[in-house]
Amino acid sequence: MALYHFHVSQVSRGKGQSCLASDAYITGTRLIDDYYGDVHDYTKKQGVLFTELLLPDYAPERLHDREVLFNELEVIEKHPKAQLCYSFDFSLQNELSYEENLEIAQKFIKENFLSKGMIVDYAIHNPDKHGGIPNPHVHMLIPIRPLNEDGTWGEKQKREYLIDENGERIKKPNGKYDFKSVPTTDWGDPETLDAWRKAYADIFNKAFEEKGLDCKIDHRSYSAQGLELLPTIHEGPQVRAMEAKGIKTEIGDENRRIKAFNEMIKKLSTNLIDIFEWLSNFIKECHKQKIYVPSLGELVSDYYDKRYINAWSNKAKVKNLKERAAVIFFLSQNNISTFEELKDFVHASYGKVNELQEDISEIDKKISKINDAFRYRQMLAETKPIYDKQFSFRLKRNQEKYVAEHRDALDKYHLAKRMLDNYWYGRKPNWEVAKINLSNLEKSKSQKQQLYKDCKVTASEAYKIRKIAEEMIKKPATNIPVHQVTKKRKYELGR
Structure with missing residues (x-):
C-alpha cells in the first residue's frame, strides 16, 4: 500500500x-x-x-x-x-x-x-x-x-525597526530602538x-x-482528512531490538493492534465520506421539494421504538428504555437538536480530544527534558572525580595512558557537562526549582489525562448517537420514494 x-x-x-x-x-x-x-x-x-x-x-x-x-x-x-x-x-x-x-x-x-x-x-x-x-x-x-x-x-534573519505614525523609529525604555527579527527566506x-x-x-x-x-x-493530516486515528506508543531502542529478533513485547503487540485499528479506520473513511455526501444531497433535495425532513429527536425516537418492539425480553426492553433516556439526556444537556448540530459537536469533541493529546505530548517532552537534566547531573557527579584525576599526573605519558584507559568515562563527563550547559544556558543551576517545575508538570499532566478521558467518553457517545441518526435517515430513503414523505409526524425530543 x-x-x-x-x-x-x-x-x-x-x-x-x-x-x-x-x-x-x-x-x-x-x-x-x-x-x-x-x-x-x-x-x-x-x-x-x-x-x-x-x-x-x-x-x-x-x-x-x-x-x-x-x-x-x-x-x-x-x-x-x-x-x-x-x-x-x-x-x-x-x-x-x-x-x-x-x-x-x-x-x-x-x-x-x-x-x-x-x-x-x-x-x-x-x-x-x-x-x-x-x-x-x-x-x-x-x-x-x-x-x-x-x-x-x-x-538567516534581519532587523526590521518599528516606526510610529510619523515614520520615526520607536525607542524602548532603555533608549535602544525597538525592532523585530524577520527571516531572510521563506524556508521556515x-x-x-x-x-x-x-x-x-x-x-x-x-x-x-x-x-x-x-x-x-x-x-493532508489525518485530522484534516476527517480521520480520528490512535497514536502508537513510543517503543524505544530496547523494544525495537527485541522485536527485530522476533521477540514479541507488550508494547509491540499494542502497537500492532493500534496499527490494525487505524488501517480499518482509513479503509472505512471512503464509505463514511459517501454516506455524508448522500445525506447532504438528500437534505438538499428535500429542501428543494419542500419535503419534511425528520428532526434529530424523531430519528432517535424511531430508532428506540423499533428496538423496543423487537426486544425479546423485559430485561432487553428495560435496557432499551434506559439507553433512550440517556441519549435524550445527553442531547438536552449539550443543547443538540438537529443533525447538523450533532455533526458539529462530534467534530468539536474529537478536536478537543486531539488538542488535549497534543498538550499531554508537549508536557511529556518537558518532563523528559528535566529528567534528562537530572540524569546528566548524576552522570557528571559520577565522572568528575575521574576527569579531575587526569590533571594529577606529572608525566605527560602517564596522563595520556590514564586518559586512554578512562576514555568512556571522560566522554560521559564531557557529554553531561555540554548537555547541562545547554539546559541551563548561562543561568545558575537551581535544582530545587527544577524539582518544583517537574512536580507541577506531572500534576498538570495528570489533570489533562483525566480531562482527556472525559472528553473521549463524550466524543464517543456523540459519535454513537450520530451513527444512530445516520442509520435512521438512510433507511427511509432506501424504502420509501422521496415524494411520498409528505406528512409531518409530531415528535418531541423528550417523547
Missing part, C-alpha cells in the same frame, strides 16, 4: 546536536568535526544506497566537499544554541522500482529545494528489515543559513512546508497514475 511520510526537524546545538554528526549518519561517511573535536564514522552503516551533494551554480568549489561545507557552517554559527540545518526525511514507494524512485526523488529535490538556492546533501536508505517489508526513504540535510550569489554566507514558513508536502504527494501520485496503479497518497 502506498505510504505517505514527509517529516522535517531542525539540527540544533540547543539539543546537543552537530550537523557533522547528522550528515555522517545520513551519508554513511566518516567526517571530522572540528567544532567539537570528534570523528563521526558511519562507513560501516548498512542500507545507504545513494548519496549526492547538490549546491547552487554559484557555490564556491571548496563547499563541494561536505566535510568542509559543514565545518564552515559550524564556525559561522556563533550562538551556543544555534539552529544549524533542516533535516528532512520522506518515504519512497514500494510500488515503484529503485530507478523510478531515484529519478522522482532527484526531480522533487531539484525542483523544490535546489531551485530555491538551498544546499542539499541527501541519501537514499533502505535498511535491512530481516525479511520484512522494504522501507526505502530519503534523508536530506539543508543548511538554514542561505548562501549568497557571491559565494559568501548570508544572514508553514505555507512553504505545506507546499513541499503537497508537491511530494503530487509527484508520486502522478507516477502512480502513469503506471496505471490504483493507489494514492494524501499530504
Whole structure:
C-alpha cells in the first residue's frame, strides 16, 4: 500500500546536536568535526544506497566537499544554541522500482529545494528489515543559513525597526530602538512546508497514475482528512531490538493492534465520506421539494421504538428504555437538536480530544527534558572525580595512558557537562526549582489525562448517537420514494 511520510526537524546545538554528526549518519561517511573535536564514522552503516551533494551554480568549489561545507557552517554559527540545518526525511514507494524512485526523488529535490538556492546533501536508505517489508526513504540535510550569489554566507534573519505614525523609529525604555527579527527566506514558513508536502504527494501520485496503479497518497493530516486515528506508543531502542529478533513485547503487540485499528479506520473513511455526501444531497433535495425532513429527536425516537418492539425480553426492553433516556439526556444537556448540530459537536469533541493529546505530548517532552537534566547531573557527579584525576599526573605519558584507559568515562563527563550547559544556558543551576517545575508538570499532566478521558467518553457517545441518526435517515430513503414523505409526524425530543 502506498505510504505517505514527509517529516522535517531542525539540527540544533540547543539539543546537543552537530550537523557533522547528522550528515555522517545520513551519508554513511566518516567526517571530522572540528567544532567539537570528534570523528563521526558511519562507513560501516548498512542500507545507504545513494548519496549526492547538490549546491547552487554559484557555490564556491571548496563547499563541494561536505566535510568542509559543514565545518564552515559550524564556525559561522556563533550562538551556543544555534539552529544549524533542516533535516528532512520522506518515504519512497514500494510500488515503484529503485530507478523510478531515484529519478522522482532527484526531480522533487531539484525542483523544490535546489531551485530555491538551498544546499542539499541527501541519501537514499533502505535498511535491512530481516525479511520484512522494504522501507526505502530519503534523508536530506539543508543548511538554514542561505548562501549568497557571491559565494559568501548570508544572514538567516534581519532587523526590521518599528516606526510610529510619523515614520520615526520607536525607542524602548532603555533608549535602544525597538525592532523585530524577520527571516531572510521563506524556508521556515508553514505555507512553504505545506507546499513541499503537497508537491511530494503530487509527484508520486502522478507516477502512480502513469503506471496505471490504483493507489494514492494524501499530504493532508489525518485530522484534516476527517480521520480520528490512535497514536502508537513510543517503543524505544530496547523494544525495537527485541522485536527485530522476533521477540514479541507488550508494547509491540499494542502497537500492532493500534496499527490494525487505524488501517480499518482509513479503509472505512471512503464509505463514511459517501454516506455524508448522500445525506447532504438528500437534505438538499428535500429542501428543494419542500419535503419534511425528520428532526434529530424523531430519528432517535424511531430508532428506540423499533428496538423496543423487537426486544425479546423485559430485561432487553428495560435496557432499551434506559439507553433512550440517556441519549435524550445527553442531547438536552449539550443543547443538540438537529443533525447538523450533532455533526458539529462530534467534530468539536474529537478536536478537543486531539488538542488535549497534543498538550499531554508537549508536557511529556518537558518532563523528559528535566529528567534528562537530572540524569546528566548524576552522570557528571559520577565522572568528575575521574576527569579531575587526569590533571594529577606529572608525566605527560602517564596522563595520556590514564586518559586512554578512562576514555568512556571522560566522554560521559564531557557529554553531561555540554548537555547541562545547554539546559541551563548561562543561568545558575537551581535544582530545587527544577524539582518544583517537574512536580507541577506531572500534576498538570495528570489533570489533562483525566480531562482527556472525559472528553473521549463524550466524543464517543456523540459519535454513537450520530451513527444512530445516520442509520435512521438512510433507511427511509432506501424504502420509501422521496415524494411520498409528505406528512409531518409530531415528535418531541423528550417523547
